[in-house]
Structure formats: C-alpha cells, structure tokens
Amino acid sequence: MSGRAPRRLGFRLEYDGTDFHGWQVQSGQRTVQGTLIDVLRSTFDPEATVDGASRTDAGVHARDQLAAATIAHPVAATGFVKALNARLPRDVAVRCAWEAAADFQPRFAPNGKTYIYRIYRDIAPRPLIDRQAWRLGFDLDLDAMSVAARSLIGTHDFAAFAASDAGQTSTVRTLFGIAISLDPSGVCAVTVEGSAFLKQMVRNIVGTLVEVGRGHWPVDRVAEVLDGRDRRRAGPTAPGRGLTLERVWYEAPCGDRHAP
Secondary structure, three states, rough: OOOOEEEEEEEEEEEHHHHHOOOOOOOOOOOHHHHHHHHHHHOOOOOOOOOOOOOOOOOOEEEEEEEEEEEEOOHHHHHOOOOOOOOOOOEEEEEEEEEEEOOOHHHOOOOOOOEEEEEEEEOOOOOHHHHEEEEOOOOOHHHHHHHHHHHOOOEEEEHOOOOOOOOOOOOOOEEEEEEEEEEOOEEEEEEEEEOOOOOOHHHHHHHHHHHOOOOOOOOOOOHHHHHHOOOHHHHOOHHHEEEEEEEEOOOOOOOOOOOO
8 A cells, every 4th residue: 555544435336247257356357346446556546455245247237236445545435436437447337435434344234135137038139128138039927937936035045046156154045025027118027135145046046937937847846946955956047147236235325326
C-alpha cells in the first residue's frame, strides 16, 4: 500500500456475465473480480483488493452483486463510483458505494439472495433475449414444475443439487420460496430465494425442474432426488447464461434504489 492508511469501501455492481469466466480471479481468464482489481490498481492503489458476496459462475449475470474494496486513497464514495465506471468495460458497472468498516466482508453480510433463471421456447434465436435466457425447443408444463418445486422449499440437505466440486463442509441450505412465472414476451422466470446457495445449486434445480416440465419425470421425482442426496440422480445443469443474481439482501448506506 502507499503511505496512506488502507480503507474499506462497500459497493454494489451489475454485470452481464456472458463474456466473463465467472466472478473469481482465475489465471489467464477474464473475470469480474479480476477486471475490478485491474481498474482499481491502475486508478487508485497498486495493491487494491476486491471481495464479493457471490462467486457467480462463467456466463452468469448479476443485477445486484455486493462487493468491497480495500484501497489506500482518499477518494470519496461518489468519486469512486464515477472513476470506476469511466474505466470499466461496458459489461460491468458500479451502482453505488459507501464507506465501510475495516472488517466488512460481503460474503457474510447478506441476509439472503434472490436468483432468477430465465427460459424461453422458440425454434429461432431471439438476439435481445439470448444473452440472459436459455432457449428450448419444446414446451414446458409450468404448473407441474411449480408443484414439483414445492418439495424444495424449506431447510434441506441439497447435496443432490450441489456441484461435484462444491467443496462445502455442509450441503444443508434453506430456500424461502420458488416461483415460476411467464411474462408477456413468453419468457419463463424461475425465481429462487434463500439464505445461501451451493455452487451451481440454482442451475441444477432448474435443470431438474425442466425434466418435469417437459414430461420426462413425474412431479414427485424431485422430492425423491432431494431425499436421495445423490447428484447423479438429479437433472442436468442448466446453462449459465440464463441465471442472474437478482438481489443480495443487504441494506447498504447508499440505499437499494437499483434493486427490484
């Protein structure tokens, strides 16, 4: 760091994950965290660091990611936002920032998260939707999917829906709700809210519900998969592009004006 004392700034950001290899820094890959660190170090402090509340996977988007930076620079929070947005690429932007406590850790701050997975059916691509949705070539029974999803609400062991390399010591998580809706444009939104999530958990849940929706599995198969705690019995992992981290439940001093 420079001769100035390091300080912590919390901030919220939005990004299109299409051209990122996920959130977390990876050697030789373009990542959201790596992009932020590069801009912070070239703008404010050559030893700046960044932490995030959610390690989104490759292709996954965020409307409301919570993050924090440690820098040794006197820039005000408003100046921090302006400076970063003037230098960041077009697919990532900082929405607001605030002075945070030195020990502020975004990963442990939220009271929950909301994810939305978007799906649509069409024989041809829809360029204005494709970057944020999974295109299917078959119809889905949304009512059957909704009934099947009910068995996942509550506190359960979600081992069957965790990535094989998840690495968590516990696979028990709590889901507050799962809602499935269809908007006027024909896009289906699977909204999942919970206290915390395992790696690829939402994408694995969606892939499993799609098996029900297309008629390959009966509704009660989802509860059986959950109870079996075996990833091999669940459905495929839905593509990353359909998933958006919609909201991180954290009341920031800068407000929550951009969140839905």
